[in-house]
Amino acid sequence: MLLSIKFQARNRFLERGKAVEKCFKCGTCALMCPVTRYGEDYNLRETFMYDIFSSEEPPAKQNLWSCSVCYKCYEVCPQDVNPPKVFKALKEIAFETGRAPLSVVSLVKSVIHTGMAFPMSDASRRMRAQLNLPSFAPKDVDDLGKIAKNTGLEKKLDILKAKRTNEHE
Amino acid sequence: MSTNNRYAFFRGCLIPARYPHFEYVARTILPQLGIQLLDIDEFTCCADPIQFRGADELTWLAIAARNICLAEEEDINIVCLCNGCINTLATANYLLKKEPRLRDRMNRILADTGHQFEGTIETKHYLQAIMDDIGIERLRSYVKIPLDGLKVATHTGCHLTSPQDILRFDDPLDPSVLDSLVAVLGAEPVDYDLKALCCGVGFSLSGQTVASSHLLKDKLENMRQFGADCITVACPFCFQQFDLGQQTTSRKYELDFKLPVVDYLQILGFAMGYTLEEMQYDSHRVKDKNFESKLKRG
Ligand code: SF4
Ligand code: SF4
Numbered sequence: 518m519l520l521s522i523k524f525q526a527r528n529r530f531l532e533r534g535k536a537v538e539k540c541f542k543c544g545t546c547a548l549m550c551p552v553t554r555y556g557e558d559y560n561l562r563e564t565f566m567y568d569i570f571s572s573e574e575p576p577a578k579q580n581l582w583s584c585s586v587c588y589k590c591y592e593v594c595p596q597d598v599n600p601p602k603v604f605k606a607l608k609e610i611a612f613e614t615g616r617a618p619l620s621v622v623s624l625v626k627s628v629i630h631t632g633m634a635f636p637m638s639d640a641s642r643r644m645r646a647q648l649n650l651p652s653f654a655p656k657d658v659d660d661l662g663k664i665a666k667n668t669g670l671e672k673k674l675d676i677l678k679a680k681r682t683n684e685h686e
Numbered sequence: 687m688s689t690n691n692r693y694a695f696f697r698g699c700l701i702p703a704r705y706p707h708f709e710y711v712a713r714t715i716l717p718q719l720g721i722q723l724l725d726i727d728e729f730t731c732c733a734d735p736i737q738f739r740g741a742d743e744l745t746w747l748a749i750a751a752r753n754i755c756l757a758e759e760e761d762i763n764i765v766c767l768c769n770g771c772i773n774t775l776a777t778a779n780y781l782l783k784k785e786p787r788l789r790d791r792m793n794r795i796l797a798d799t800g801h802q803f804e805g806t807i808e809t810k811h812y813l814q815a816i817m818d819d820i821g822i823e824r825l826r827s828y829v830k831i832p833l834d835g836l837k838v839a840t841h842t843g844c845h846l847t848s849p850q851d852i853l854r855f856d857d858p859l860d861p862s863v864l865d866s867l868v869a870v871l872g873a874e875p876v877d878y879d880l881k882a883l884c885c886g887v888g889f890s891l892s893g894q895t896v897a898s899s900h901l902l903k904d905k906l907e908n909m910r911q912f913g914a915d916c917i918t919v920a921c922p923f924c925f926q927q928f929d930l931g932q933q934t935t936s937r938k939y940e941l942d943f944k945l946p947v948v949d950y951l952q953i954l955g956f957a958m959g960y961t962l963e964e965m966q967y968d969s970h971r972v973k974d975k976n977f978e979s980k981l982k983r984g
Contacts, residue, residue: 549859551884555901556894583897585888586736588848592858608740618892621737628738628749632730633699641706644969648710653702655730660752660799667795670745 537570537603539596546590546600552583566590566600569607576611582618615677622677629665629674632658691819693765693810694757695723696775699731700922701767707966708922708949712767712812715951715958719828721765721815726756732766732774735845737891739774747788748795750778754809755801764809769921773845773853775809780852811846813920813950814855817863822870830959832872836980838953839876839914839945840864841905843924844884858882867950868918871957878912880905885919885927895934902927902935910943915977917947925949932972944974956981 547553547564558580559565565584569575581604590600611617612625628634632655645653665671701708716723732750733739739746754775757764766772782789783805793802810818816825840861847858856863859882865875883905889898906928909917919925928947935941952965962981967973 549882551886551901552888552897554883555886555889555897557897579892582737582740582892583888583894584736585844585884585886586739587844587884587888588858589844589882589884592848592850605740605743609743612741617741620891620893621741624734624737625741625745628731628733629745633703634731634734634738635699635703637703641703645702645706648706648966650702650706650709650713651725653697654727656727657799658730660728660801661730661749663798664748664752664795665745667798668742668745668748670742673742 536596536598537600540570540594540598541596542567543595545593545595546598549589549593551585551587551589552580556580556583569604575607576614577616579618581607581611582621613673613676615680622674625670626674629661629670630658631655632661690720690722691815692722692724692762693815694726694729694760694762696726696729696732696753696757696764696766696771696809698766698768698771698922700770700926705922705925705969707969708767708925708951711949711951711955711965714960714964715955716765716812716815718958719816719820719825721812721819723765724760724762726760728756729753732768732771734770735773735777736770736888744795746774747778747781748792750774751782751792751803752796752799752801754779754782754807755796755803757809758804758806759801761806763807765812765815766809767812767920768923769811769843769845770923772809772811772814777849777852779805779807779809811855811920813846813864813867816867817855822866825867825954826870828954829871829957831957833953833957833981834872836873836977837876837913837915838868838873838918839878839909839912839916840868840881840918841885841924841928842881843919843921846920864918864920864950868953871954873953873957876909876912876914878908878914880908885924886931887923887927890927890931898927898931899935899938902931903939903941906932906935906941906945909945914945915980916953916974917945918950918953919947920950929971944972944977946970946972946974946977 842861
């Protein structure tokens with residue numbers, strides 16, 4: 518492996534995305550990656566992927582959340598490395614440990630509590646009425662609460678909440 | 687008309703909550719093509735394949751599975767209007783059909799909700815439904831007023847094409863299906879270089895507005911360079927990037943042109959004889975006289 522992984526939780530990282538070991542740093546993925554091409558911090562040599570993969574604490578990097586999960590890197594990689602899959606593993610760790618952006622946490626909560634990621638605005642409500650569209654308010658949303666309980670998400674959210682309250686005290 | 691397929695109508699949440707006019711256009715156009723829409727009030731957000739999936743994949747999968755179950759219980763396939771929705775639904779359906787152990791685990795998670803994943807239906811984006819049920823050749827018969835002289839830059843978007851083995855719609859690196867669908871309407875798809883480049887939604891979601899505008903500038907200029915009069919998308923997130931994002935980008939980079947953005951169902955509607963107003967063009971931010979004059983009917 519040519520990538521130097523300094524990340525302390527290296528083994529946990531590799532467990533979730535073993536394919537990253539096959540990366541030979543050819544840079545093909547970077548040619549199609551929107552984050553490498555347009556993200557402020559990167560050029561085609563210093564790519565988004567190397568940055569995340571070689572960072573000491575990748576889950577702490579807010580850049581992790583800029584990935585569009587567009588899979589272009591996955592489609593072009595000659596080594597079948599699946600970067601978005603590894604990023605996903607890192608994002609999950611970031612989320613569990615309270616290092617995901619607040620916007621992500623509130624999106625997750627909004628989906629679980631209302632069944633919608635985006636709240637209905639008054640303008641949209643008026644427009645829906647004007648266009649004679651049927652109402653939109655997902656039914657049986659408490660199903661999602663049951664799901665969150667069974668997957669362990671509810672517990673993760675409780676821990677995050679407790680952590681945040683402690684930090685504020 | 688030989689096709690008459692009923693589908694569970696998966697509206698997602700960005701469209702009903704922010705762009706209801708696309709829901710209106712879908713309800714106007716799709717049934718005329720024989721794609722009948724059944725509303726299921728229990729459908730929730732898909733959930734999204736970028737942020738929610740990143741935060742908690744198991745819950746993401748369970749929410750998608752529950753949505754699929756609702757259509758299974760009606761014994762009909764799902765049709766949706768958004769690349770994010772189809773990416774989530776198709777991926778979940780694929781994984782849960784393929785991996786029995788994952789399905790068992792999922793059904794234990796779903797047990798309290800009374801739903802169980804059986805793996806009996808298919809999930810489709812409306813472009814897939816049009817290709818599968820009608821096909822390019824038969825679509826031609828719906829064209830009343832060919833869109834002669836209109837040059838269109840298509841943006842298929844990433845999440846409808848990748849991963850290719852799951853979505854099975856088009857080549858993610860060189861997409862051409864949407865071009866064929868535009869060409870059959872009499873319009874001319876332009877073969878611009880940056881066609882496969884992502885719309886940059888990841889930047890907007892993560893608040894990186896500078897990067898988002900920079901990407902959009904390159905992509906818009908490239909479309910223009912190849913002569914485009916407008917952009918066609920098939921996803922509300924891509925739409926938001928190109929429409930709302932174009933306003934910001936134009937101001938920042940002082941672009942001297944405008945490229946109105948229309949959903950494929952709108953441009954299909956124009957070819958079927960609907961007016962700009964009827965296809966809710968007024969709800970869009972970016973408007974352009976040149977584009978409008980090409981759609982004026984004499
Ligand atoms: S294309 Fe694959 S092997 Fe090459 S640098 Fe990217 S991830 Fe590594
Ligand atoms: S999936 Fe993420 S890392 Fe890969 S090309 Fe797209 S934005 Fe870049």
